[in-house]
Amino acid sequence: MNNEINDYINRNQQQIVNHLVDIIKVPSVNGESSEEAPFGKDIQRCLQLAIQISKQLGLNTFINKGYYGWAEIGQGKPLGVILVHLDVVPAGENWDYPPFEGKLVGDKIYGRGTEDDKGPAIASIHALAAIKHSSIKVNGRLRIIFGTNEELGWGGVDYYREHDQLPDYGITPDAQFPLIYAEKEIIRILIQSETDSSLLLSMQGGAAVNMVPDQAQAALVKQSSLVEKINNIKALQKNEVDICLDKNEIKISTRGKSAHGSTPEEGVNAITKLNEILINLIDHQDPGYQIIEFYQNFLANDPGGKKLNIAHENFSGKLTINPGILKFTPPHYQIELDIRSPVGIDPSIILSEINSRLPSGFNATIQRGVPGLHVDRDSVLVKSLLNTYREITGDHSPPLAIGGGTYARAFKNTVAFGSSFPGQPKLAHQKNEFIKIENLIKLTNIIAQAVVNLDQQFKQK
Structure with a gap:
């Protein structure tokens, strides 16, 4: 020295x-x-x-x-x-x-x-x-x-x-x-769908795709049938959710814990927390339920990508997936994913595997890829x-x-x-x-x- x-x-x-x-x-x-x-x-x-x-x-x-x-x-x-x-x-x-x-x-x-x-x-x-x-x-x-x-x-x-x-x-x-x-490898994936909703007015969450989102919001049409459910959720979530009952709307905000998008397991995803609330509020017959159900079935609490059948692993480690940005303004729904895939796995394989798992009406595209x-x-x-x-x-x-x-x-x-x-x-x-x-x-x-x-x-x- x-x-x-x-x-x-x-x-x-x-x-x-x-x-x-x-x-x-x-x-x-x-x-x-x-x-x-x-x-x-x-x-x-x-x-x-x-x-x-x-x-x-x-x-x-x-x-x-x-x-x-x-x-x-x-x-x-x-x-x-x-x-x-x-x-x-x-x-x-x-x-x-x-x-x-x-x-x-x-x-x-x-x-x-x-x-x-x-x-x-x-x-x-x-x-x-x-x-x-x-x-x-x-x-x-x-x-x-x-x-x-x-x-x-x-x-x-x-x-x-x-x-x-x-x-x-x-x-x-x-x-x-x-x-x-x-x-x-770094792969940025955009998943989109088109749907209306009689209850769900908007959703948004996340500030950057390569960050675990620490905040998310949704606005719903205010209906008397939802008020009791909302109050119960507020009591259960305590300080992790804010609920505002306006004259015509119910506004829900969730808080998580941010982390780097490459280590989603170290954070708490606020979009996932919001989705877990909404899946208990939105009527199954409402067209908007399908986007809530999609997130829950394929993205929620799954940093390793098992639900999408993309759980690859080699000497460089395991694949990780971070749902980083959510936007929904009817009828446009989109979720941006930050995927870190083991070195040497072709991004087109990841994309093909994701699209093969998506429900009808959903489509995934690669927005950006960076070689490992x-x-x-x-x-x-x-x-x-x-x-x-x-x-x-x-x-x-x-x-x-x-x-x-x-x-x-x-x-x-x-x-x-x-x-x-x-x-x-x-x-x-x-x-x-x-x-x-x-x-x-x-x-x-x-x-x-x-x-x-x-x-x-x-x-x-």
Whole structure:
């Protein structure tokens, strides 16, 4: 471990914290596109701030039309990259602290993006600054690529691949330590149907398909026959449901627990909770009952996809399915699914299996597919990164396969490396997301030491 790097990072701990707080304050959720800001003005502001911080620390910087930016040190080849993203998923509800304030509480910084992925972005900037201000001479260039819509389509990194130099190797601190050698296929499925209802006026739930929804709502026609049932449900559900009886409508809101869409078993799906209430309210003869029955029979409480006959499994893990977004405005019903399928299984097979199980009147289509990733565990890249991590932490845990999707898929010879440590709660896409200051500083040091070692491994002969 290089002591110069370690000493520089320790001396600048407060500045690292301050920079993370500053960038958390920009609510960089994907917004309305414009020529100057292809993914919304807040993401553009966040990108400009990251570039400004990088410049202040002496890094060379560049922005390409708001699609992406980079900051780098060194000259020539090879080009090693650290891939981060500045966009975040919507905050959701019921935070203990404001999600876009960067609140310091004890040894933690709270805010959307502290873990996914602004904390790692700031750590990466300071990692390169530490190398630049040391006596280390890198053989090529070390570059941070700032992605801008990782959560909703990868348009920024796709633009980079079309217009900039492809790296020789890379890491992305957007998952877990010690290292991710395999990532499942990502398949976004849209299921649609057309139906009317004399009772059901509307339904909606979820903020992003890759989040377990923590809220869902429905509006029903107010009928005297439903009032007693409603009161009983309210008593049973206690604080997990809100029911409002207006003059002409019954409004039902359910609350769940958010989690990353790749780990639906760790959350509580508010859409499922809403459906379980509605199936006891809607008359079986009402045309709207079929969409409630469909959800209950094929999607409710089944994160492994057994009900749809898609429960695949291999070395990269089991298939998972997250019903992430629900919309119903008669007669249009749709539910968006985030499926993480084991590496190597053709998405068309998954789609065919789903459509073969759907009732008449329902249809599934693929909205987006992202190929999986598998990097040889004996590769130079993996071995070097594991050696660095183990030397600094003393943790000899084996590399992992995950359902999450990272920028590692964007380039050859690239893996996810960090940022969360073993035993740390999974906070990405959840309320009260935070990072411990100690872990932020440790992450900065690990990234710096890791890319220095990779630069040595991949130097041009």
